[in-house]
Amino acid sequence: MTRGRAVAVLTAAAFLFGAPAALAAGRGGAGSQEMETSGESFGQELLSRVAFTAEGAPSKARHTGSLTPTAVGWKAPACWYEPYWKAKDFKTFMEAKWSIHKSAGGDPKDLANVKARYKGGHPYKDFNAGKNGKGMWWVAVKNKDMKDDPAADACTRPPFWADKSKPPKVPQAIDPKTLAALAYQRTEVPDTTVELKPEAKSTVKLPTWVWLDKGTFKEVKVRAELPGTGLWAETTAKPVSLHLEPGAEDAMTYPASGECTFNKDGSIGTPYVKGSAQQEPPCGVTYLRATDGQPHQLTASVTWEISWRGTGDAKGTMPDGTFETTQDMNVQEVQSVNR
Template sequence: MTVNRSGTAAVLTAVLCVLGTYEALAGGRGGSGSQEPEPSGQSYGKNLMSRVVFKAEGGSAKAGDTGSLTPAAVDWKPPACWYEPYWKAKDFKTFVEAQWSIYESVGGDAAGMAGDKEHYKGGKPYKDFNVDKNDKGMWWVGVKNPDMEGDPATGACERKTFWVDNGEPANAPQAIGPKILAALAYQQTRVPDTEVELKPEAKSTVNLPTWAWLDKGTFKDVEVRAELPGTGLWAQTTAKPASLHMEPGTGDAETYPASGECEFNEDGSIGTPYTRGASQHEPPCGIKYLRATSGQPYQLTASVTWEIEWTGTGGAKGNLPDGTFETTQAMNVQEIQSINR
């Protein structure tokens, strides 16, 4: 029988483009490439998508833009990769044997498949994909954090797909649990923008305080729940607004208080709304510009700090780094001209 090598190579290339490399498929090596995260459990090319799902509640009482938190701890990062339970034994067997069949049909690496057949089917160490234990455990795979593409740390979960009995630890430092889920929920937290109420609005006067405040109800606690369906594993983060920090956008200004840090009041508001006749008093939260703008307005930066705590499976709980989200507002500052008679 004559084998058309060029034709076989073309078919093999096409199959690999669709399915990814044999090693990645059979070994369950994780990642998401350029795909957006989906709780589907499907394979995209050589990548398996995490099955973690998210649900968010809370935030702004008003419609508006939202954004991701910037961790106050500059050295904090969400998990770059992790291992999670993915396959029942029979499902994994069906999936991998289908890949073997396709790979063999196009003249794939027989030696490479032989090693995996011994590993997963031949008893070294697993026998017939552990189908006799189908309801007594799961096959675990490594997946990459889709939001950290290009980070070298995503390559740390390269262990071949492995079996874990129900109730037994996964015996891997990156095995998913409440703490990892909490970090992933933190990463998915979206908070409302920070448009501060000002008096006077968008135009201040040199040496006269500009009052700043946020009404109660502007912000609500933001809750994000991350869970792995069918496993009982979950974690929920709660982000609570803690303080407002203002940067005037120029060194020729003073803030109230001097630190520029305005604390939230007990009712969830910040500062005190301006009332008629209060312009000569110092506001509990505000700014006084000492020099007028000329042409270009100052850029007032307002950032809200959010404190993050979490709870999870089995009573697990803890805190995560504070997060901040900032916006800017243009401020024109005028100078009152006086006439001496």
């Protein structure tokens, strides 16, 4: 039997024998990254079964993007261990795999050790089939969005058993905090195009008013859960401030820090009204030199505060996240202005 044929038969066996849906998709399908054996663990690289739902996410009509954590070096986990197989399903799958390898004319390296580990009592006997329904086989999975990250190869434990009443004390075993980090990674927020006055062209030494109407930004919640396990976490991204970077050294921001906080009604700054041209806005920028064919790039960045809660009253915070956009700012030199 050829390698490709063996994989095809294994896929069919996984489906017919009631293995998890993630395996039924087959090699290269939506549910499985790979159906190959991997050394002593004799395991597979499987897609996680973690499911995500979003609430308050911006309309698809708006441009959106992922948050950039403000904490240097922070990132979601690239791999982890999660409960995947019931005892009898794991037994059926592994024995079907062994049969296929035998039919293909050879056994993989260390097969005897693998059989001893899961069937022969060193340390597991008959795949723990006698405990079916009382626990799960846990396996390593990779974050599909980070599969090229070197950290994705850090979860090297072979499949291991854990009773339902005793969560495994294994580094990188999935828990509410892990789920919260994964939910954070998948949080989508709207772009930060701000309202400007004047809109098309600013004037040297006269302030440009910047504001965001109430309702432009709302809390975004993302829930991550592992079906059938009771494990879940929900992150809440709350907008807290808008930061302005003029894109030019010869410029001033209002306030001087460039940090415009949200008002109680969810708006930022104050809309310009006629007759306020020479007043300092609560949020804005003044350019001190005219542009010469090349517009300045005004960067508007909203900071989102991240909190989370999960299974068993677990809760906490994570690093703030930011999402920024840029807008062209042309600046003219004019002696007198009426607006």
